[in-house]
Amino acid sequence: xxxxxxxxxxxxxxxxxxxxxxxxxxxxxxxxxxxxxxxxxxxxxxxxxxxxxxxxxxxxxxxxxxxxxxxxxxxxxxxxxxxxxxxxxxxxxxxxxxxxxxxxxxxxxxxxxxxxxxxxxxxxxxxxxxxxxxxxxxx
Amino acid sequence: xxxxxxxxxxxxxxxxxxxxxxxxxxxxxxxxxxxxxxxxxxxxxxxxxxxxxxxxxxxxxxxxxxxxxxxxxxxxxxxxxxxxxxxxxxxxxxxxxxxxxxxxxxxxxxxxxxxxxxxxxxxxxxxxxxxxxxxxxxx
Numbered sequence: 252x253x254x255x256x257x258x259x260x261x262x263x264x265x266x267x268x269x270x271x272x273x274x275x276x277x278x279x280x281x282x283x284x285x286x287x288x289x290x291x292x293x294x295x296x297x298x299x300x301x302x303x304x305x306x307x308x309x310x311x312x313x314x315x316x317x318x319x320x321x322x323x324x325x326x327x328x329x330x331x332x333x334x335x336x337x338x339x340x341x342x343x344x345x346x347x348x349x350x351x352x353x354x355x356x357x358x359x360x361x362x363x364x365x366x367x368x369x370x371x372x373x374x375x376x377x378x379x380x381x382x383x384x385x386x387x388x389x390x
Numbered sequence: 391x392x393x394x395x396x397x398x399x400x401x402x403x404x405x406x407x408x409x410x411x412x413x414x415x416x417x418x419x420x421x422x423x424x425x426x427x428x429x430x431x432x433x434x435x436x437x438x439x440x441x442x443x444x445x446x447x448x449x450x451x452x453x454x455x456x457x458x459x460x461x462x463x464x465x466x467x468x469x470x471x472x473x474x475x476x477x478x479x480x481x482x483x484x485x486x487x488x489x490x491x492x493x494x495x496x497x498x499x500x501x502x503x504x505x506x507x508x509x510x511x512x513x514x515x516x517x518x519x520x521x522x523x524x525x526x527x528x529x
Binding site for chain 1: 394395396412413415417418419423424425426427428456458460462464466469470471473475477498499500501519521522
């Protein structure tokens with residue numbers, strides 16, 4: 252885009268932002284079009300992890316497929332924010348096989364969350380948008 | 391999902407929530423997989439509208455295609471929130487042809503935003519998640 256108040260983020264900044272947030276939106280190709288839901292996530296071992304139930308649409312829809320994960324921060328008062336997008340393959344990992352730091356991972360929905368979805372990033376991109384100065388004209 | 395602290399929202403509630411928010415995440419099928427970005431939006435004439443530049447990836451990627459739009463609110467302190475998802479066809483509309491209330495629509499990126507993307511909803515779904523009570527066990 253040719254807009255002047257958006258800048259691309261380098262990978263290091265993308266990962267720093269990812270490590271400081273806790274909600275992502277994950278999209279995948281469902282049978283009936285793109286599925287898109289918010290989820291809790293954690294960064295570990297260079298991957299993004301979601302914790303869910305074995306029969307959830309998240310587990311069934313993403314396992315073995317490419318997914319797109321978006322994490323952002325929106326500052327409604329200042330009209331600013333950032334967005335990081337991760338693309339990668341998703342695989343299911345049993346709770347018995349995840350890195351130690353994930354065993355106690357809490358997620359907001361109740362239930363027996365016995366599986367994890369691991370997203371191993373192929374590509375990470377991000378951008379930051381800051382408030383337009385008055386003379387930049389944000390019509 | 392079999393989780394007990396998530397409830398489905400009726401269409402009326404979905405639209406009420408949509409009318410009170412201003413940032414959406416829009417996903418579409420790009421040439422290189424699913425694209426997913428945050429955008430400003432407005433509700434008018436029963437549709438969702440984005441304002442953008444004619445040569446933006448948003449305009450070029452969505453025009454004439456099905457898109458998925460997600461709007462949510464996340465309460466990090468209470469571990470609660472809601473999410474509404476709209477599916478529908480997207481079409482480009484020139485600024486000269488939009489409903490009057492949209493002519494002055496402001497978006498956060500700077501630039502000459504001469505086109506609008508109108509998303510006419512085919513399907514609107516939503517759900518609300520509230521904080522788990524201690525005895526519900528959110529492991």
